[in-house]
Each structure stands twice: as C-alpha cells, then as structure tokens.
Amino acid sequence: MSKNLQDYHYDYPEDLVAQQPLAERHASKMMVVSAQKEIIHSHFTNFAHFLNKEDIVIVNNTQVIPSRLFVQKYTGGLVEVFLLKKLHGQVWQCLLSPTRGLREGLEIPIYSRSKENTQDIKIKIESLEFNNFQVSFASAEEEKIALERFGEMPLPPYIKRQITSENSFPEDKMRYQTLFAKQAGAVAAPTAGLHFSNQIKQEVVQKGIPICELTLHVGAGTFSPIKNDEITEHQMHEEYYEIPAKTLEAIQTCRQKGGRIVAIGTTTLRALESYGLSGEEQGWTSLFIQSGFVFKYTDVLLTNFHQPKSSLLVLVSAFMGREHMLNAYQEAIEHQYRLFSYGDCMLLIP
Numbered sequence: 001m002s003k004n005l006q007d008y009h010y011d012y013p014e015d016l017v018a019q020q021p022l023a024e025r026h027a028s029k030m031m032v033v034s035a036q037k038e039i040i041h042s043h044f045t046n047f048a049h050f051l052n053k054e055d056i057v058i059v060n061n062t063q064v065i066p067s068r069l070f071v072q073k074y075t076g077g078l079v080e081v082f083l084l085k086k087l088h089g090q091v092w093q094c095l096l097s098p099t100r101g102l103r104e105g106l107e108i109p110i111y112s113r114s115k116e117n118t119q120d121i122k123i124k125i126e127s128l129e130f131n132n133f134q135v136s137f138a139s140a141e142e143e144k145i146a147l148e149r150f151g152e153m154p155l156p157p158y159i160k161r162q163i164t165s166e167n168s169f170p171e172d173k174m175r176y177q178t179l180f181a182k183q184a185g186a187v188a189a190p191t192a193g194l195h196f197s198n199q200i201k202q203e204v205v206q207k208g209i210p211i212c213e214l215t216l217h218v219g220a221g222t223f224s225p226i227k228n229d230e231i232t233e234h235q236m237h238e239e240y241y242e243i244p245a246k247t248l249e250a251i252q253t254c255r256q257k258g259g260r261i262v263a264i265g266t267t268t269l270r271a272l273e274s275y276g277l278s279g280e281e282q283g284w285t286s287l288f289i290q291s292g293f294v295f296k297y298t299d300v301l302l303t304n305f306h307q308p309k310s311s312l313l314v315l316v317s318a319f320m321g322r323e324h325m326l327n328a329y330q331e332a333i334e335h336q337y338r339l340f341s342y343g344d345c346m347l348l349i350p
Contacts, residue, residue, distance in 0.1 A: 002291065002322060005229050009308045010329050017158050018342035021175040025197040029337055029344040033320060033328045041335060042347075044195045047302070048203040050347055054259030055300075056250050057204055060190040060268045061213040063181035066151030066173060071123050072111035073101055079108065081123060081135060082154060084187055084220055090137040091126060095220070104128055112150050121146050153177075154187050154220075156341055158307075176341075185217035185240070191304045191341045192265030212250045216241040216271040216285075226309055231290060234311060241271040242282040248275075251297065260299035266312050269319075272297035289315045291322065301348040305332060305339045320348050 002008075022028060032040040032050060042050075051057070067083035079102065082095040096102065107122040121142045127134035137143035153172040155161070178193035179201065204211055221237025228234050254261060263269040274285035276296035288311060301319055306312035317325045328346070337344040 003230055003232050005226055005231050005309055007322065008226075008231070008310075008313050008317065008326075010326055010333075012308075012333055012339060016333065016336065016339045016343075018338040018340060018344075019159055019161070021171070021194070021342045025175075025179070025195055026200045028195050029335075030195075030347055031328065031332055031335075031337065031344070032347045032349065033324070035320070035324075035350045037324060037327075039328060039331055044200065044345060047195075047200055047347070048207050048209075050349075051204065051207060051209055051262065052259060053208045054254065054257040055209050055262050056254045056259060057209055057211045057262045057264060058247065058251075058268050058272065059178070059180045059193050059196070059211060059213055059264045060216050060218075060271070061178075061180045061182050062186040062190060062215050062217050062267070063184040064153060064177055064186045064189050064218075065184055066147050066153050067187045068152040068154045069123070069146060069150060070111045070113060071108040073108060075101065077101070078111055082187070082220070083135075087134065090140060090143045092135055094133050094135050096125075096128075096133045096135075099128060099133075102128060110146055110150050113152075114150075116149060118150060119145065121150075156188070158340060159342065180213060183215045183217070185215075187220050188218040188222060189341065190216070190218055190265040190267040192268075192302045192345060194342070195302075195345055196264075210250055212247040214241065214243040214247055214268060214271050216267045218267050222267070222311070224311075225307070226311055226314070231314055234288060236286040236288045236311060238284040238286045239267075239270075240283070241274060241285055243271060243275055245281070248281065261297055262300040262302065263298045264302050266301070266303055266306075266315055269295075269298045269301055269315070289318050291318045293318050295319065299350075302345060303348065304341065304345050305329065305337065305343055307340065316346075316348065320350055 028044045030042045030044045069081040080097045083092045085093045106125045110118045110121045124136045153176045179196045217240045219239045226234045274287045
C-alpha cells in the first residue's frame with residue numbers, strides 16, 4: 001500500500017505511444033489480467049467472450065467538445081486557447097498559452113490552422129487571474145461556429161502531429177469520440193470506450209448482457225500529473241457526473257442475479273464509486289482512488305494503459321494491486337502493446 005509517487009513509475013519506449021487510431025476501432029490488442037496473476041494476451045474482438053450472461057456493461061456517454069482553438073495576436077504570434085468549462089452564457093474557463101502580451105478586455109481573432117475563413121470571429125479575454133483564465137465569445141452563434149469549424153480535438157500532448165493546411169484535423173473528430181458519445185461536455189475522451197464498434201456492441205447485446213450508460217464529463221485535471229512525492233497530497237479537479245435511474249435499476253438487478261458490474265474506463269468507475277460513497281445520483285466528484293479503497297460498484301474494469309506517476313495508474317493499482325499491475329505493464333511493453341489514448345487495452349478482473 002505504497003503512498004510514494006516513485007513507486008508508480010515505469011519506463012517505456014517512446015515508439016510504443018500510439019500516435020494514430022487503428023483502422024478498425026475493435027482491432028486493438030487486449031491484455032486480460034486476473035487476481036491470480038494470470039495474464040492472457042488477447043484482442044478486443046474477444047471482449048464478449050470474457051463476460052458472463054448475468055453481467056452488465058456500463059459506459060460513459062460523455063461527448064468530447066473540440067475545445068482547442070488558436071487566436072492570432074496583432075503582432076502575429078499565436079495563442080492556444082484550451083476551453084475547459086463553460087461558466088455562463090458564452091464565458092469559458094480556459095488555459096492560455098502563452099499569455100505574454102495579453103490583457104483583460106482584449107479581443108483577438110481566431111486563427112484557422114486549416115486556412116478556412118474565420119468570418120472575423122474573435123475571442124475576448126475576460127480574466128487573466130492566476131488559475132482562472134476566462135474568455136468569451138460575442139454570441140452563441142459565433143461560439144458554435146468557432147467550435148464546430150475551427151475547434152480541434154484536445155489530444156493529449158504525447159500525441160505529436162504535424163498539422164498542415166491539407167490535413168488539419170486527421171480524423172480525430174470522429175475517432176477521438178466513442179460510439180456512445182451523446183452528452184457534450186468533456187475535454188478528453190473516455191478512452192476505454194474508443195475500442196467499441198457496432199460489431200462488438202451487438203455481440204455483447206446478443207449475449208443477453210445489457211449495456212447501460214452514465215455521464216462523467218472528463219476534465220483536463222483527470223490526466224494532470226501527480227506533483228507531490230506523497231500521493232495522498234494530490235488533489236483531483238472536480239468533474240460532473242450523472243447516473244440515470246435506469247442504470248441504477250440495472251445495477252440492482254445485476255446484483256440480485258449475482259452478476260458483475262463491468263465498468264468501461266476509469267471515468268465510468270469513478271462515477272460509480274462516487275455514487276457508492278455519496279449516494280448522490282448526480283453532482284461533482286473529485287474522488288482520488290488509491291490503495292486501500294473499497295470498491296462497491298465495480299467488479300471488472302476495461303481500461304487503456306496509463307502514464308507513469310499518474311492518478312489513473314494509482315487507480316488501477318488500487319484495483320489490482322500495485323506490484324501485479326506494474327508487472328503486467330512490463331509484460332505489455334515486452335509484447336509491444338500500443339500505449340495510452342489511442343493504444344491497446346486491458347481487461348482487469350480482480
């Protein structure tokens with residue numbers, strides 16, 4: 001039950017970081033890890049084979065907004081505007097980089113990296129307060145145009161792409177979005193859900209296993225690195241979640257039948273366990289799961305591989321055991337699994 005951040009480190013070769021999605025969503029490899037320290041090297045096409053007919057599968061139906069925009073200062077320099085959370089009207093909390101030369105009240109035109117006409121849409125700097133940068137759009141119509149036409153998907157920084165005018169958003173607007181996406185509000189994808197295709201969805205349903213939904217709007221804070229040597233000092237950012245009554249009823253039925261709750265992704269798990277702690281079907285959660293946590297509503301977890309020293313690696317270590325998890329990661333690296341958001345996946349069965 002280590003609380004030392006260094007104990008959640010591992011080394012990996014950079015060339016294993018997936019830079020593109022595979023041609024087929026369900027084509028990823030899937031490492032199946034059990035509590036008996038057994039490891040099976042499989043593929044996601046076999047996902048349904050590892051489920052029991054009494055189980056339920058729960059997915060996160062959040063939809064990623066194309067929240068990465070660029071504006072061009074009158075001096076010619078570009079500023080990245082990463083929208084984080086809508087506050088009210090057309091005002092957004094955001095990240096700005098760089099901030100040099102900016103001032104509150106300044107209006108800056110959007111810069112289109114695809115060289116499309118921006119129709120002179122501008123973003124206004126509302127606040128440069130530390131840790132509370134805010135910008136606004138002049139109208140709901142301009143906000144919609146900015147996001148739909150010029151917003152880029154907020155890919156994590158380890159995905160490095162050379163953007164050109166001919167290939168501005170290389171299929172990410174479709175592929176960095178899950179099959180279940182319908183509730184707009186996330187600034188990062190619930191990546192375990194990216195593996196599902198209609199084919200896999202049908203295989204699960206044909207087996208008599210319900211696929212239920214909940215919402216957790218993934219925030220940038222989920223993927224923020226832990227900066228404290230003692231992980232207990234780490235503070236998670238709040239994220240909004242909502243669990244429909246239909247899903248809660250399905251969970252109750254599953255429990256009565258002796259089935260397992262299969263969470264698709266750590267975001268789904270955090271929503272379920274937040275409900276388990278609070279009894280609240282909706283609200284804001286900053287739950288940081290670490291060793292010693294008692295899981296009430298998650299029996300099986302499908303998840304991608306996570307970065308070293310991240311809160312997500314700490315979470316899966318709490319779910320399976322730290323040494324067991326790190327050994328599995330080492331084996332994944334030896335077997336050339338693709339890592340992180342567009343990478344392969346693990347099915348964890350404690």
